[in-house]
Amino acid sequence: MSEGTESAALAELAKRRGFFFGSSEAYGGVGGFYTYGPQGAALKSNVEEAWRERFAVQEGNLEIEAPTIMPEPVFEASGHLDGFDDMLVECAECGESHRADHLIEDNSDLEDAETLSLEEAAEEIADLGLVCPNCGADLAGQSVESFNLMFETNIGPGSKTPGYLRPETAQGIFVEFPRIKEYARNRLPFGVTQIGRAYRNEISPRKNIVRTREFTQAELEHFIDPERDEADLSAVEDVEVLLYPATEQEKEDGEYIETTIGEAVDEGIIANAWIGYFLGIAQEWYEDVGVDMDRFRFRQHLAGERAHYSADCWDAESEVDGDWIEIAGFSYRSDYDLSKHGEYGDDDFTVFQQYDEPKTVERAVVDPDMATLGPEFGAQAADVADALEALAERDPDAFDADEVTLDIDGEEVTVDTDVANFSVETQTEAGEHITPHVVEPSFGVDRTVYTLLAHAYETDEVDGEARTFLSLSPSVAPTNVGVFPLVSNVEELVDLADDVAEELRAAGFAVVYDDSGSIGRRYRRQDEVGTPFCITIDRDGMEGDGEDTVTIRERDSGQQVRLPVDDLVQTLVGLRAGTTSFDDVLDENEIVEA
């Protein structure tokens, strides 16, 4: 399809059939907020469940659920209060707000306008002669300002306690690390996951569920001791991936690299083995839930894109309408997050790591003689003692002299070395407190849902009639199976259809029962919402004595087989899990000619 067409056709289908649509349209709507209808809510919930199964359950990680509103000190520590900004330029004429960097990028060859300073951006706007996309007024001379992307509110009456809607679920994990480490019995490495809403007050949200102001993240914070915990790549080393490293992006004719996780880590293309591990399981997970792997890549962040503390960072990207969309980020965040909270917060964000064998260390210590310091320094005596202790740790050689000079609240004081009772002691240490490093795979759930829909959207022709269908993976499709009695006026046939629907529901399948209209129309209706299999109960199959058969039709091919009712559950379990293909089912049963 040509550019833009895919997303336009998808948006129409999404609204008409209940996947997603702009919220509060009866009140004119407001940009950046979407509501999932019944199909979309089910698809999204299945994607979340699949993520949970892979990244929480199978990995043996801990899942938590934290509030979306957090108090200001959390974001002082995390850096969001100061640094989580976009560039805003307002039109003096119509008052509309725009993202300055997007305006510049859309109208020049610049690709990283967000790295400009505010002044540079304003100059660039003037130089390019940019006008307001809303009213056409000249934007030259308008100042460019920082706009913090967090939604602010007040907790309780008044404005004494500002709170913010979390810009990422991760902070809810970092802040509670001192408690969560106990649940992990203080043993690194361990992972903590959270699936939940996050919020970014985008200046000008784009018109679909890719860049919204409220969205769902699925995040995993994997805490490791960088000295002791090595990633085990055995499960993913042979996974094939398409990589777009920073070095290739910087070349004129840079190319993708087709390789395996094992090789990419060996060759240093992926700088960190933990990142490699998570790229590997993500690659397989995306394939399982139905991302078209011909329209998928891992792109490494350029040095300029990366946060200063991040040693390596890759995005998972999917292609829709010719654009690459970031659908997940994999970042080595070092000890940045826990160090910050350790510094700002009043709790212990470290983990005690036992040495394999106790270590003997020499330590410079003092034991100040307070009977001398007290009379000499009065109220300052305790501070002097503390300063002696600090000096011993910092510069033990200073105690070789007869006197040491200390800085007490800006005042210089001199103390006889004797008074300090300086010595070097030999101590045995069982271990050390370390601040864990964090490896963070962070998934955008809405963007994943959008990618699945866009990649599943297909059209063809059946019996000379145009057909639209969603080739969603059976593992995440909103409805697993449609159950249709061919006619609704034959009692035993309807009874069997009821029984089949009930049995499938009891086995945990999402079932749609439909007895309205022609069978072709019923198939079409399910095709359009991506139901992978439809079962039709017809007269031909009414054998009685538990020997009844029904037909099962596969969505994409339209092929049908007849199979015994007793085989249904087992067959569908295999089809949903991907352990059985429909070709297997075709091989083992009587094919029905359409």
Place this chain on the structure above:
Amino acid sequence: MSEGTESAALAELAKRRGFFFGSSEAYGGVGGFYTYGPQGAALKSNVEEAWRERFAVQEGNLEIEAPTIMPEPVFEASGHLDGFDDMLVECAECGESHRADHLIEDNSDLEDAETLSLEEAAEEIADLGLVCPNCGADLAGQSVESFNLMFETNIGPGSKTPGYLRPETAQGIFVEFPRIKEYARNRLPFGVTQIGRAYRNEISPRKNIVRTREFTQAELEHFIDPERDEADLSAVEDVEVLLYPATEQEKEDGEYIETTIGEAVDEGIIANAWIGYFLGIAQEWYEDVGVDMDRFRFRQHLAGERAHYSADCWDAESEVDGDWIEIAGFSYRSDYDLSKHGEYGDDDFTVFQQYDEPKTVERAVVDPDMATLGPEFGAQAADVADALEALAERDPDAFDADEVTLDIDGEEVTVDTDVANFSVETQTEAGEHITPHVVEPSFGVDRTVYTLLAHAYETDEVDGEARTFLSLSPSVAPTNVGVFPLVSNVEELVDLADDVAEELRAAGFAVVYDDSGSIGRRYRRQDEVGTPFCITIDRDGMEGDGEDTVTIRERDSGQQVRLPVDDLVQTLVGLRAGTTSFDDVLDENEIVEA
């Protein structure tokens, strides 16, 4: 346990074992926000899933997912902007805010202080001589003010577009009714559900997860045509309930009524059959998930508690520490919500209901002669025509006179009746547009979780040692089953334990594998988080050739049986679903003496 003890002991366990704890404590915490640890998040998620299964899937309802931030016009329509207030009194001394009605109720015999006017509340505070609970300063003379409980924020830059965190998930359903009715093929009755966060900026939140500022609701909006759709009570008429109707609450010695849903509806104790239907399925659901039904009641709202538009309203209440906690509300909301949005919003909030047979109606109509009105009234001519039309509908008899008098923008004008071309026409109507009524079961998920924990919290003594255990229902317990190799140094035993754990996980069970410490300690650890069954793999069971056996222990009784590995999945499926009791398992297998 004595009053208060239960919740204090529970809070300690909840924090230590990862059910829930106050958020952001490293930053001093902020009242009304709680984080669910791994156990709590799993329990909550299981409760939500059980609710979804019963109230969405089994009822055939549509589930949606809407944003938590909504724009101001939504809440102008819903009435929350003007009316969603609590009474605030601030201490002049220390600046602390208090809920005036709670202060009054806590210090007097008044039970419904929230019905007082602001002035009356201030007087009452002065009369009672109330002091600030924080600093002891006199509160007499302080004004009592309205405080809106919605969290406010701004959407996009500046303050042009105020937004609010939804105070209930319901508005996300009502606002999108025009679209959702299409998904329901415009056929009443239908239900729409949503599980999600809601927010209330409580003035002084209580210290546990019962009254928080951010919480999860599970709401069902059931849309009906009150003239045509009758509740079918056949599935619930025999369900036994404990009711506390308004009439009994108003008596000096009012009593609970033990009855069935069928009788209560017949006798008018429950005024509306739809409410009766939902109370019936709620009663059964609460029992399934593990609420102690001896500490559970349905309490009818007193006339003063009810919104003016609500014909009948009942709360489900659970008892904890001697207090009754509202854990769900069942309200007949009439057409209030959809009418309001129909009035304020720019969309159609009605459903077209076809008559069984087309109706013939007489309708007074006019066909004003614009050739006469135009010259006579100029720019007002169209308004005059509209006024004639309105008058014909309102008061057709007025056209019997020679002249009619109209009010045009406050000005009285007189028009010859002839000009109106008045007539009474006979029209055939196929149906009518009606605004559906809403029956709303609204569940507090956090309060349900809290009730389950409080009702499950038990202590006893095993082998002379005190034991704490949570007798959570197997249907919602965070972990379904513990798997323990008795010793960890016998390879075939560990291999079998691994196989058992893997098989159970593949069958969809949440499994904890534990090979650390004594078997008694492992049992205790699982008892404390409510794991209903533990499987121990020991030497006695190593028969080989697929004949291996293991022991399975039930949490509450501590009883154990030995059963074949091959029976495990089926047995546990039955135990979790409640179709098999542990007594059945005891009957059919070899009992192991502890």
